[in-house]
Amino acid sequence: MSVSYIARRAAQKEKVRILYRRALKDTLNWAVHRHLFYQDASDLRERFEANKNVEDLDTIDRLIADAEGHYNKFRHPDPYIVPWAPGGSKFTRNPTPPSGIEIVYNYGREDND
Template identity: 30%
Template sequence: MSRAILPFTEANSKRVASLFRQALRTAFDSSLKFDAYRAETIKIRAQFEANKHISDPTELESVIAATRAKLAEYAHPDPYFPPCRPGGTKYQRNIPVAREPLVPGDW
């Protein structure tokens, strides 16, 4: 006996919210100016709002799969990483100070 996934559960809300955040990050990676990014975020929000009413679990799964495929298609080849996060330009830039003497020998 298989149970259908109900559309308005907390798990589905989290999945859709995660997809929304991924879409916003993808838009941020591919835009160079804030006004272009803002226009893109408005379009993304409108697309998510248009599918807000879906109550059929199979239709919901197909829309989520299509959204994931679209995100994979539009993924930026060189995404933005905050500088201090792993993968960022400043991550572990300053190497720790050596504890042993820098010049060997007894001065």
């Protein structure tokens, strides 16, 4: 088993992992209810499992390309983003000040007033 084979196989595994993650997240975006999501996620898993035992590298590459194309076609236009994550509605809103900095909220009133 050559080094190039192993490297290519690792790259494919990573690609499939990321594709599955994206597709699963997208499934959750499309499903408005949890019980709909379970069925969709199960179907998605089955579609991945169907090609589990494919050995030929070029076939795998083609399958990955097909699946990525399919994913891009059915991507959700307005995906859910965790509010605190980059792109979320609360991202960098009211960040905690750096350590060593203290803000005193005394509204202009001082000790010597």
